[in-house]
Amino acid sequence: MKPRRLSKFIHINDTIQTVKAPTSKSIGQRVLFAAALANTSSKILGINQSDDVQNILKIITQLGAEIIWENEQITILPKKGKIAYELSVGESGLGTRLSVPIVSHFNKNYTITGTGTLLNRPMHWFKKYLPEMGLKVQLNNNYLPIQVEGKLKGGNYTVDGNLSSQYISGLLMALPLCAEDSVLQVENAVSTPYIDITIAVLAKYGISIQNNDYLSYHIKGKQTYTPPLNTFTIEGDFSGAACWIVYGLLSKNGITIENLNPNSTQADIAILKVVHLVGGKIKWENNTLKIIPPEVLKPFEFNAENCPDLFPVLASLAAGIQGKSTIFGTERLRYKESDRATVLIEEFAKLGLTIKAGDNVLKIYGEGNLNSGQINSHKDHRIAMAFAIASLLTPHGLYITDPECVNKSYPNFWEATIVNLKP
Numbered sequence: 218m219k220p221r222r223l224s225k226f227i228h229i230n231d232t233i234q235t236v237k238a239p240t241s242k243s244i245g246q247r248v249l250f251a252a253a254l255a256n257t258s259s260k261i262l263g264i265n266q267s268d269d270v271q272n273i274l275k276i277i278t279q280l281g282a283e284i285i286w287e288n289e290q291i292t293i294l295p296k297k298g299k300i301a302y303e304l305s306v307g308e309s310g311l312g313t314r315l316s317v318p319i320v321s322h323f324n325k326n327y328t329i330t331g332t333g334t335l336l337n338r339p340m341h342w343f344k345k346y347l348p349e350m351g352l353k354v355q356l357n358n359n360y361l362p363i364q365v366e367g368k369l370k371g372g373n374y375t376v377d378g379n380l381s382s383q384y385i386s387g388l389l390m391a392l393p394l395c396a397e398d399s400v401l402q403v404e405n406a407v408s409t410p411y412i413d414i415t416i417a418v419l420a421k422y423g424i425s426i427q428n429n430d431y432l433s434y435h436i437k438g439k440q441t442y443t444p445p446l447n448t449f450t451i452e453g454d455f456s457g458a459a460c461w462i463v464y465g466l467l468s469k470n471g472i473t474i475e476n477l478n479p480n481s482t483q484a485d486i487a488i489l490k491v492v493h494l495v496g497g498k499i500k501w502e503n504n505t506l507k508i509i510p511p512e513v514l515k516p517f518e519f520n521a522e523n524c525p526d527l528f529p530v531l532a533s534l535a536a537g538i539q540g541k542s543t544i545f546g547t548e549r550l551r552y553k554e555s556d557r558a559t560v561l562i563e564e565f566a567k568l569g570l571t572i573k574a575g576d577n578v579l580k581i582y583g584e585g586n587l588n589s590g591q592i593n594s595h596k597d598h599r600i601a602m603a604f605a606i607a608s609l610l611t612p613h614g615l616y617i618t619d620p621e622c623v624n625k626s627y628p629n630f631w632e633a634t635i636v637n638l639k640p
């Protein structure tokens with residue numbers, strides 16, 4: 218078995234005992250923008266080295282913020298330096314959807330571009346809705362780069378929330394800065410826990426949003442971002458930790474995961490429901506989570522519509538369980554870093570696993586183990602990490618292409634695994 222292109226060989230075994238979850242990139246990106254828009258300086262603990270977070274850090278400095286590092290903590294002084302008009306969000310969907318409405322607050326002509334997989338993700342939503350909000354928008358055939366000119370106006374708007382919650386989060390961050398009050402009606406909202414974390418970060422910065430059951434939001438204009446008096450500490454990331462939670466269920470010995478908040482409102486804490494569905498147990502000790510696997514894992518049915526990032530690693534879990542597991546919410550996966558449902562079907566087929574696609578659903582016919590083989594990650598971090606965990610189920614491990622794609626969310630991921638360098 219020889220790799221065809223730059224690949225990493227991975228064969229996780231069941232000796233990993235304890236890992237530490239990275240901090241949340243979703244919260245990190247939001248708080249960086251909040252700090253850049255604030256009236257005074259902010260202290261933040263837990264900015265991680267992921268590409269998505271580092272690109273926002275770079276953007277806010279390009280928008281004028283000054284960053285002072287003191288060991289693990291940063292101080293952000295808003296609007297100190299120069300303002301640049303061409304910004305790159307790297308591969309971050311959230312970075313795009315937050316930065317477009319936010320920069321419009323500066324009433325200049327901005328170009329926002331990205332790299333890699335982000336250039337395949339459609340952005341026509343901006344063209345549909347931003348013009349009525351006072352902005353001139355130009356896209357490259359519905360894709361990045363986007364040019365945005367003018368100043369966002371508050372008002373009464375109705376938008377579609379079905380493509381991504383990130384557009385709604387962007388407007389919720391930008392509309393409070395407008396002169397006018399706003400009512401934002403959202404049809405078909407998805408990934409709603411991500412809207413909750415936006416509103417929670419805004420609340421910490423003194424911005425108030427009235428959420429009427431995700432159907433509409435009342436937003437007063439002329440609000441001011443006021444940093445919390447204490448350091449804002451970014452909690453551990455359930456999206457990255459989900460890989461280890463699945464590992465703990467599939468390995469004989471379970472696992473201990475540090476740096477997670479048992480009361481988190483992150484979307485991907487929903488994975489703990491799956492732990493129960495398959496017969497596993499959890500034990501919390503402060504911010505440390507222990508996963509205790511059952512003797513025999515039970516097939517599960519789960520709706521991942523509100524927590525789409527769990528999908529790839531839940532497919533790995535289903536592969537390790539004998540019987541049919543069903544995961545709903547594939548529609549949400551098409552425009553992520555890869556077309557995740559299609560990629561999961563194709564790549565797991567290489568390892569002998571049958572997955573059937575239905576209407577917004579994948580049915581996974583797990584056998585408890587997988588063949589070894591070569592996997593194309595499609596440069597998608599969640600696919601690469603899900604297959605790394607799935608390598609536990611193979612006799613001789615897996616080759617995974619473009620392993621560095623994990624840097625998007627979890628740069629230390631490979632270090633946390635046991636990597637056999639020689640097959």
Ligand SMILES: O=C(O)C1=C[C@@H](OP(=O)(O)O)[C@@H](O)[C@H](O)C1
Binds near residue numbers: 243383386407411526
């Ligand atoms: O707001 C966020 O931080 C995110 C929202 C989700 O996207 P969608 O709203 O497009 O599902 C999620 O998939 C993404 O990784 C992060």
Ligand SMILES: C=C(OP(=O)(O)O)C(=O)O
Binds near residue numbers: 309310312554
């Ligand atoms: C989809 C993701 O992120 P984003 O949309 O922000 O690029 C992800 O992290 O899985």
